[in-house]
Amino acid sequence: VNFNEIEEDDELKGDDQPQKPDLIEKERISIAEVRQSLPVYKFRSHFLEAMDKNQVLIVVGETGSGKTTQLPQYLYEAGYSQGDKNLIIGCTQPRRVAATSVATRVAQEMNVKLGKEVGYSVRFDDKSSKDTVIKYLTDGMLLREFLTDSKLLKYSVIMIDEAHERTLSTEILLSLLKDILTTRHDLKVIIASATINAEKFSNYFHQASILNIPGRRFPVKIHYTKNPEANYIQAAITTIFQIHLTQPLPGDILVFLTGQEEIESMEESLQESIIKLGSSLENHLQVLSIYSNLPIDLQKKIFEPTLPHTRKVILATNIAETSITIDGISYVIDPGYVKQNVYNPTQAMESLVVVPCSKASVDQRAGRAGRIGPGKCFRLFTKWSYYNELDANTTPEILRVNLSSVILLLLSLGINDLINFDFLDKPNSKHIIKSLELLYSLGCINSKGSLTKLGLKLSKFPLDPMLSKCLITSEKFNCVLEIITIISMLGESSTLFYRPKDKQEIASKKHASFDSPLGDHFSLLNVSQQWENSDFSNQWCQEYFVQYKTLRRVKNVRDQLIKLCQRNKINVNETISINPLYIQKSLISGYFPNIVKLSMMGDTYKKLKSSNVATPCYIHPSSSIFKIKPIPKLLLYHELVLTSKEYMRNCMIIDEKLIKEYGSHYYSPQELESLSKTKK
Numbered sequence: 001v002n003f004n005e006i007e008e009d010d011e012l013k014g015d016d017q018p019q020k021p022d023l024i025e026k027e028r029i030s031i032a033e034v035r036q037s038l039p040v041y042k043f044r045s046h047f048l049e050a051m052d053k054n055q056v057l058i059v060v061g062e063t064g065s066g067k068t069t070q071l072p073q074y075l076y077e078a079g080y081s082q083g084d085k086n087l088i089i090g091c092t093q094p095r096r097v098a099a100t101s102v103a104t105r106v107a108q109e110m111n112v113k114l115g116k117e118v119g120y121s122v123r124f125d126d127k128s129s130k131d132t133v134i135k136y137l138t139d140g141m142l143l144r145e146f147l148t149d150s151k152l153l154k155y156s157v158i159m160i161d162e163a164h165e166r167t168l169s170t171e172i173l174l175s176l177l178k179d180i181l182t183t184r185h186d187l188k189v190i191i192a193s194a195t196i197n198a199e200k201f202s203n204y205f206h207q208a209s210i211l212n213i214p215g216r217r218f219p220v221k222i223h224y225t226k227n228p229e230a231n232y233i234q235a236a237i238t239t240i241f242q243i244h245l246t247q248p249l250p251g252d253i254l255v256f257l258t259g260q261e262e263i264e265s266m267e268e269s270l271q272e273s274i275i276k277l278g279s280s281l282e283n284h285l286q287v288l289s290i291y292s293n294l295p296i297d298l299q300k301k302i303f304e305p306t307l308p309h310t311r312k313v314i315l316a317t318n319i320a321e322t323s324i325t326i327d328g329i330s331y332v333i334d335p336g337y338v339k340q341n342v343y344n345p346t347q348a349m350e351s352l353v354v355v356p357c358s359k360a361s362v363d364q365r366a367g368r369a370g371r372i373g374p375g376k377c378f379r380l381f382t383k384w385s386y387y388n389e390l391d392a393n394t395t396p397e398i399l400r401v402n403l404s405s406v407i408l409l410l411l412s413l414g415i416n417d418l419i420n421f422d423f424l425d426k427p428n429s430k431h432i433i434k435s436l437e438l439l440y441s442l443g444c445i446n447s448k449g450s451l452t453k454l455g456l457k458l459s460k461f462p463l464d465p466m467l468s469k470c471l472i473t474s475e476k477f478n479c480v481l482e483i484i485t486i487i488s489m490l491g492e493s494s495t496l497f498y499r500p501k502d503k504q505e506i507a508s509k510k511h512a513s514f515d516s517p518l519g520d521h522f523s524l525l526n527v528s529q530q531w532e533n534s535d536f537s538n539q540w541c542q543e544y545f546v547q548y549k550t551l552r553r554v555k556n557v558r559d560q561l562i563k564l565c566q567r568n569k570i571n572v573n574e575t576i577s578i579n580p581l582y583i584q585k586s587l588i589s590g591y592f593p594n595i596v597k598l599s600m601m602g603d604t605y606k607k608l609k610s611s612n613v614a615t616p617c618y619i620h621p622s623s624s625i626f627k628i629k630p631i632p633k634l635l636l637y638h639e640l641v642l643t644s645k646e647y648m649r650n651c652m653i654i655d656e657k658l659i660k661e662y663g664s665h666y667y668s669p670q671e672l673e674s675l676s677k678t679k680k
């Protein structure tokens, strides 16, 4: 990798004199001392005073200054969780790993057992109890709490953390909180944000006070590649070794990647190179990773102090940008990409897309290298690209994603007038209309736009409304358990199988043994059922090259969904043998918008809904029907993943009759007629 010479203006300026980091010394510092060394500590009384005086307070501070871990503790120590009822201090996080990891840390700092005084609550995983006084939860979970406790009476303080991320749930929370604050005079709200866009939040909350916590930051030298990198993974690996071989210890490396799959494959390549280099490496290179599905015990590893003669290299998703702080990082490698959900209302298509980061985002990432001393950031893109191609800021989620889930939630909270709803940034009305159309076609709202009984039922599940619809329908066909299993598997399917380099062929064969001629939904069901037959054994997983930890996660989600069904009086009977047709019917009842037909040329698929621009879609190569002959002419897909092409991940073969039965309210007579005209 060729990096430019460092230029003067390419430095994130620091605001502190470098201190020599002394990791061994640091290990000995007690937790109390660490807490007192954080930048927020000096502002403790200032903060508590401001909390006393204001109902809403905006707190702005550099990442790592102690906002997330310390502020809730200060409030607890100051008695905010006491009073006549035992009230909770809640702190939201956009990401589940952040919520679980921070809760673990705070429990440790307070010397209590996780789940007692300090707990967390994320989708499908609740570690809180009646003793919990500080609760970290995802923004989506707090949003769902409005359904059962519309004034959030359990809480004395709510801290909306990472507000700068502008996630959809965070923004809706801000609007709902703004509303309940008018009647709940005793509730306090903190809005914490890493970057300086505090004005917007302050204006929204009637000029709320802003508390600034100056951070400590050392300068970071920025390096760019001379030419665009065709393969940023390879470039990142080369850069890791360049740093490791030329830069002194200590100084760990943080690499920003787009997702779990990318992280796992890079981890494998790195391990191979490390083995190859063997004893020629003077110092050890320890590879660790952090992404949202990583189990808690593995998350903890990245926070353990680096061993002597060792350099950690941490492969992380965007989570390490601001949500969690890892000490000891001196080098950041940034390919400059992030994975986002993007909804295109014209095509009524939502897909997962890897897109270039914004300038604000890559600058945040670079800043991660300057916490313990001066650092370096290696950007795997050109300087020209930084100045001419990157957007200044990331577009808030509310302006780019499918809103049907949130709208359903708002409707079930009795908020019907979406047009006049007090959004922080108003979503595009085209998006709102498309989402309402979808909810109408699912039967969640009537033609007047009000919530139906079915809509209310669907809103009880923390799932995409299309998935909840499948679940509700499956009761009619007595296949609730199968649909729950398929739903749980779909969410994890991308990290289910693995193929070791030396056993690729046998692994592929084993994987193919699950293939169902009906499609991926049924193949996934096969995997789960066979694993269950093996008594959930780890050995079975190894034999079939299936990730055990993924299946454990699937099982957990499945158990939670079963409980939710029972709570909502949905019958989850185990049945001996299920007619596959019933499963197909349940799935199409929610996924009828995702039907594609084979093009006339017979090489690509296009959406059946002809009002949508015909973007060609392809079956994802991982699909069990990727190579099936004859090429199926009608498919139902679960999701679109846009890489070089628009790929459909998890496809099921579907026939015309079912589409006519379940899609006649959605497709026009012409579209339904065109079904029989599809190439045979």
Ligand code: ADP
Pocket (backbone or CB within 6 Å): 038, 061, 062, 063, 064, 065, 066, 067, 068, 069, 070, 101, 102, 104, 105, 303, 322, 323, 324, 325, 326, 327
């Ligand atoms: P902020 O929210 O302002 O970005 P945090 O409160 O998250 O800051 O982090 C403050 C400090 O707490 C970090 O510098 C880090 O040393 C420590 N810390 C945070 N999370 C953990 C964890 N899970 N394990 C160990 N240390 C942690």
Ligand code: MG
Pocket (backbone or CB within 6 Å): 064, 067, 068, 069, 161, 322, 323, 324
């Ligand atoms: Mg934080």
